Amino acid sequence: MMRVLVTGSRGQLGRTIAAEFSAHHHDVVQTTADDLDIRDAASVARAFASVRPEVVVNCAAYTDVDGSEEHPVEALEVNAFGVRTLAAAASECGACLVHYSTDFVFDGRADRPYTEEDRPNPRSTYACSKLLGEWFAAGVPRHYVLRVESLFGAAPVAGDTRRSSVDRIVEGILGGETVRVFSDRTVSPSHVGDVAAATRALVERGAPAGLYHCVNSGFCTWPELAREIGRLLGVEPRLLEVAMADAKLRAERPVYCALSNEKLRAAGVAMPTWQEALASHLRSRSGLGETASRP
Numbered sequence: 001m002m003r004v005l006v007t008g009s010r011g012q013l014g015r016t017i018a019a020e021f022s023a024h025h026h027d028v029v030q031t032t033a034d035d036l037d038i039r040d041a042a043s044v045a046r047a048f049a050s051v052r053p054e055v056v057v058n059c060a061a062y063t064d065v066d067g068s069e070e071h072p073v074e075a076l077e078v079n080a081f082g083v084r085t086l087a088a089a090a091s092e093c094g095a096c097l098v099h100y101s102t103d104f105v106f107d108g109r110a111d112r113p114y115t116e117e118d119r120p121n122p123r124s125t126y127a128c129s130k131l132l133g134e135w136f137a138a139g140v141p142r143h144y145v146l147r148v149e150s151l152f153g154a155a156p157v158a159g160d161t162r163r164s165s166v167d168r169i170v171e172g173i174l175g176g177e178t179v180r181v182f183s184d185r186t187v188s189p190s191h192v193g194d195v196a197a198a199t200r201a202l203v204e205r206g207a208p209a210g211l212y213h214c215v216n217s218g219f220c221t222w223p224e225l226a227r228e229i230g231r232l233l234g235v236e237p238r239l240l241e242v243a244m245a246d247a248k249l250r251a252e253r254p255v256y257c258a259l260s261n262e263k264l265r266a267a268g269v270a271m272p273t274w275q276e277a278l279a280s281h282l283r284s285r286s287g288l289g290e291t292a293s294r295p
């Protein structure tokens with residue numbers, strides 16, 4: 001059993017991480033920005049003094065990608081310098097730091113899945129802030145920097161209206177609506193349950209510290225993903241396919257961002273395919289229970 005401090009535990013990944021470690025008998029302390037603001041060194045110091053964590057899982061982030069263009073300081077404060085503060089505290093007390101990053105650190109011009117060896121080339125303020133966070137987290141002797149992408153699968157929380165892109169598509173298809181999807185963005189989606197299980201496996205096994213792509217296996221475009229959702233639901237989806245360039249988003253997104261999770265697999269953590277993860281999520285949504293998709 002380990003003492004695990006989770007930051008940002010109200011978020012979709014944070015609450016899943018807390019549930020995963022608790023379910024496996026770890027002593028979990030969940031914190032939100034109200035009780036542990038990672039921008040505030042005093043708040044971080046108080047939490048570390050009281051919890052004395054062996055593992056810190058940082059799920060706190062400024063995740064508004066377009067908003068980061070208008071609010072770069074806010075994005076940097078949380079995604080970069082907040083991580084630096086956590087990293088210093090974790091190093092000082094010998095804790096393991098788990099931190100999550102993003103496919104957005106790449107420019108999306110590759111023609112094969114990115115590996116951890118590929119050079120980042122962030123194209124937005126959010127992406128720059130996340131890359132800085134990776135670098136700060138990597139200063140902790142025992143660290144795992146896990147890049148995730150297009151998260152989905154978190155249990156809903158009363159009063160929280162935020163939805164993943166996958167759930168937006170599911171609800172649109174079920175509601176008989178025309179669903180708008182990017183025609184040309186290629187992703188390796190990540191089920192939060194699979195990310196949480198992989199995180200726990202890495203920590204419990206004491207896998208080599210470092211950077212890992214922690215995504216479901218394989219990759220797809222958003223229309224392919226929407227059609228797979230339709231197939232699983234037995235509904236023919238009506239899709240409006242929009243090229244990223246035509247969407248006129250404030251922040252540039254990488255077009256091709258398949259990630260290879262081979263390094264994670266080589267560390268003994270095999271991730272289910274995105275199709276298995278999607279099926280698991282839809283079973284869970286329909287109340288049939290979730291079983292299959294776990295490493």
Ligand SMILES: NC(=O)c1ccc[n+]([C@@H]2O[C@H](COP(=O)([O-])OP(=O)(O)OC[C@H]3O[C@@H](n4cnc5c(N)ncnc54)[C@H](OP(=O)(O)O)[C@@H]3O)[C@@H](O)[C@H]2O)c1
Nearest residue numbers: 008010011012013033037038060061063100102148150151
């Ligand atoms: N969502 C995706 O598709 C995606 C894709 C790639 C990478 N990621 C990365 O995956 C990680 C988890 O993302 P997520 O989707 O779970 O994010 P999320 O649902 O937006 O949760 C982030 C949490 O961080 C909290 N937070 C914000 N500022 C904070 C601060 N200063 N101190 C402490 N907590 C703070 C937020 O609090 P409130 O609840 O009060 O807002 C929120 O609960 C992030 O590192 C993100 O960059 C996500």
